[in-house]
Amino acid sequence: MARAIMVQGAGSNVGKSMLVAGLCRHFARSGLRVRPFKPQNMSNNAAVTADGGEIGRAQALQALAAGVEPVVDMNPVLLKPETETGSQVIVQGRRLATVKARDYAALKPQLLDACLDSFRRLAATCDLVIIEGAGSPAEINLRAGDIANMGFAEAAGVPVILAGDIDRGGVIAQLVGTKSVLDPADAGRITGFLVNKFRGDVSLFDEGTRQIAARTGWAPLGTVPWFADAHRLPAEDILDIRSAPRDGAFRIVVPRLNRIANFDDLDPLSADPALSVEIVPPGRPLPVCDLVLIPGSKTTIADLDALRAEGWDIDIAAHRRRGGHVLGICGGYQVLGRTLSDPEGLEGAPRTVPGLGLLDVETVMRPEKHLARVRATDTASGTEVTGYEIHLGETTGPDTARGWLMRDGTAVGAASPDGRVLGCYLHGLFAGDAFRAAFLSRLGAGPSDGPYAAGVEATLDALAEHLAGALDMDAILSLAGPV
Structure with missing residues (x-):
């Protein structure tokens, strides 16, 4: 018993x-x-x-x-x-x-x-x-x-x-x-x-x-x-995620959305001493960096409205013009497209809004939630990527033909023609040490510190x-x- x-x-x-x-x-x-x-x-x-x-x-x-x-x-x-x-x-x-x-x-x-x-x-x-x-x-x-x-x-x-x-x-x-x-x-x-x-x-x-x-x-x-090492464990609340600014390291900036969701994508990055991760709260501009990472959101259109109200859309556009990299995950992927449509009013009144226009894709919100564990392959390095999808919405458009991840022969996510703007629905992808190192090295980061999962254990x-x-x-x- x-x-x-x-x-x-x-x-x-x-x-x-x-x-x-x-x-x-x-x-x-x-x-x-x-x-x-x-x-x-x-x-x-x-x-x-x-x-x-x-x-x-x-x-x-x-x-x-x-x-x-x-x-x-x-x-x-x-x-x-x-x-x-x-x-x-x-x-x-x-x-x-x-x-x-x-x-x-x-x-x-x-x-x-x-x-x-x-x-x-x-x-x-x-x-x-x-x-x-x-x-x-x-x-x-x-x-x-x-x-x-x-x-x-x-x-x-x-x-x-x-x-x-x-x-x-x-x-x-x-x-x-x-x-x-x-x-x-x-x-x-x-x-x-x-x-x-x-x-x-x-x-x-x-x-x-x-x-x-x-x-x-x-x-x-x-x-x-x-317990001084508590920060090495995945955080339950965004308030428990610490910015980890480090001089001279590859700099990642994350706008803290009002309804940020599934932000475990940030844990392996914040834990890596080769990276500088700064989570920017409302009221502050996004600083100059190497990568802007737009995280998931529980209410994507509302967070897109808030992102614009903060002026972060202007900061991201300037970052892009300087040749910087942008990655959107889940809701962050959706806001990178040309339009976001909610015809059934899942997030409030039915409406269609313009996205940031950094990817040639469109997203339509649907009531069916996608829930799945996923194994994919990074097309550039051939490394395995594991994670999970948990989202509403279908994203389509020309830039999905350049999916930078492959699953069962099908492209996953989307990429701009020059490869500097990427999006996908896959959460948890940075927990894999080989992929994280390969991905960040392509963007100009130094060697990764190594085993994240083993560090959690x-x-x-x-x-x-x-x-x-x-x-x-x-x-x-x-x-x-x-x-």
């Missing part, structure tokens, strides 16, 4: 995703069959699974940490924000609807059933399920119909450990205050607590630990020092060892309940 434990946070961004990844790697290395699970996630950074659906990228990383392929049951509900008040709802890997925040509550009974169904199916395949909550259970205004934290824990009958973040300050209030606002039954589900992101001598917090334990009755599980191992040195792993395992 499988056991399960749920990691919830005393606030948002306390490090739950990283903690779950590290716990998955630790217990997998201990010989257990481990699976990550997050009932509800909110992110536009998605992964395509082996079974052809989409889940949050954090759960894909946690699956990697557990040594298994990601499947849709690891994240049965994924909310992908499209506006400030509405999100696309993905259930068990497939789009269910786009709903306003105020209407989402009506879906929750149906969504809880899907979460429990996925959880039970996942638990049947393993020894231990490590569950990640979302936000914080202290948001008691969201408790009615909750499927992300205590509502799920109650329905599934799983115990909870609560994580606090000492780096932001007030961790004693975070943890003790959470207990004070929770319903007694919910507070009773919490069996232990931990403190994350401590800088300095952890023994200095011993008295704080005693005070939290005395006021909550929860078992202290440890204090985790700051090594960082997950280091994270597991880091947690094992700080937390009482035997106690955590003993707190996991049967399911």
Whole structure:
């Protein structure tokens, strides 16, 4: 019989995703069959699974940490924000609807059933399920119909450990205050607590630990020092992606779109010390560089409007006139064309807008979403390229005849006649070391630093060892309940 434990946070961004990844790697290395699970996630950074659906990228990383392929049951509900008040709802890997925040509550009974169904199916395949909550259970205004934290824990009958973040300050209030606002039954589900992101001598917090334990009755599980290599792991949120400017290196500039999506394309580039990657926020012009990389977008036409409002279209055109290179991926590919059409109003009112005109292609938005893992070949170097497609829209036009990638004898993407403007729908392509090195060397970059995927694996191992040195792993395992 499988056991399960749920990691919830005393606030948002306390490090739950990283903690779950590290716990998955630790217990997998201990010989257990481990699976990550997050009932509800909110992110536009998605992964395509082996079974052809989409889940949050954090759960894909946690699956990697557990040594298994990601499947849709690891994240049965994924909310992908499209506006400030509405999100696309993905259930068990497939789009269910786009709903306003105020209407989402009506879906929750149906969504809880899907979460429990996925959880039970996942638990049947393993020894231990490590569950990640979302936000914080202290948001008691969201408790009615909750499927992300205590509502799920109650329905599934799983115990909870609560994580606090000492780096932001007030961790004693975070943890003790959470207990004070929770319903007694919910507070009773919490069996232990931990403190994350401590800088300095952890023994200095011993008295704080005693005070939290005395006021909550929860078992202290440890204090985790700051993990300096966290930036080497794929980021879940664009705010976690760091610019990596390096003097003298090949310079890549990325405009930070409002609804940037599937930005894992940037992780291998930011990790490579041979490259300088600068993510430019709104309000700043795009600086002179070697390559402008336009990333994916959840709402492409709206982000194209915003790009123009920032004046970035002028910066990109000037970069092109100087002989610079431009690469667009997914939504970034679509904006490079002559026109973008949304005849069915998938992103708002039906309309057709002019693109940047750097590629002789046109894109028409269609409601059918393309979800696929892809293997292709770089035509210039012959190296294999692997990645995934996750997009709405069909792109056609003369420049697609110069597709710079080939899949099963068919050209993929598009290229300008001089090859300086490229576009494709393939996310994750830079994770492959051979392709990344070949592609960037053609653009004038120096030698690549090498193995990205191996670096992620090594960082997950280091994270597991880091947690094992700080937390009482035997106690955590003993707190996991049967399911």
